[in-house]
Amino acid sequence: xxxxxxxxxxxxxxxxxxxxxxxxxxxxxxxxxxxxxxxxxxxxxxxxxxxxxxxxxxxxxxxxxxxxxxxxxxxxxxxxxxxxxxxxxxxxxxxxxxxxxxxxxxxxxxxxxxxxxxxxxxxx
Numbered sequence: 001x002x003x004x005x006x007x008x009x010x011x012x013x014x015x016x017x018x019x020x021x022x023x024x025x026x027x028x029x030x031x032x033x034x035x036x037x038x039x040x041x042x043x044x045x046x047x048x049x050x051x052x053x054x055x056x057x058x059x060x061x062x063x064x065x066x067x068x069x070x071x072x073x074x075x076x077x078x079x080x081x082x083x084x085x086x087x088x089x090x091x092x093x094x095x096x097x098x099x100x101x102x103x104x105x106x107x108x109x110x111x112x113x114x115x116x117x118x119x120x121x122x123x124x
Contacts, residue, residue, distance in 0.1 A: 004107055005116035011091055012067045022095040026120050031057035034086040039075030039097050048106050053096045068106045070099035
């Protein structure tokens with residue numbers, strides 16, 4: 001299992017051709033208290049960079065982008081029912097959707113954990 005990160009603060013955990021996507025702890029900290037989440041339906045095809053989900057907090061609404069291309073296999077109904085999971089466990093139970101990868105090569109364009117930490121440090 002490998003975890004990758006985007007400059008838009010999404011994480012993607014990859015096991016074989018399956019990927020789980022959510023937002024990072026840094027992102028949920030910037031958003032504040034999450035009050036609403038919308039996840040994609042199973043079967044939806046997404047391309048890297050597409051808007052795939054929505055997260056709203058008391059401060060702002062934000063799109064969650066697909067870090068890689070694929071077909072959604074599951075949306076996380078738990079975060080729809082209880083949006084605060086995104087704050088309490090953003091890189092665990094607070095995931096947004098799972099997908100079947102269509103192009104493993106896209107993963108090479110993402111950051112690893114050390115690169116992402118350095119990127120966040122630069123952001124202040």
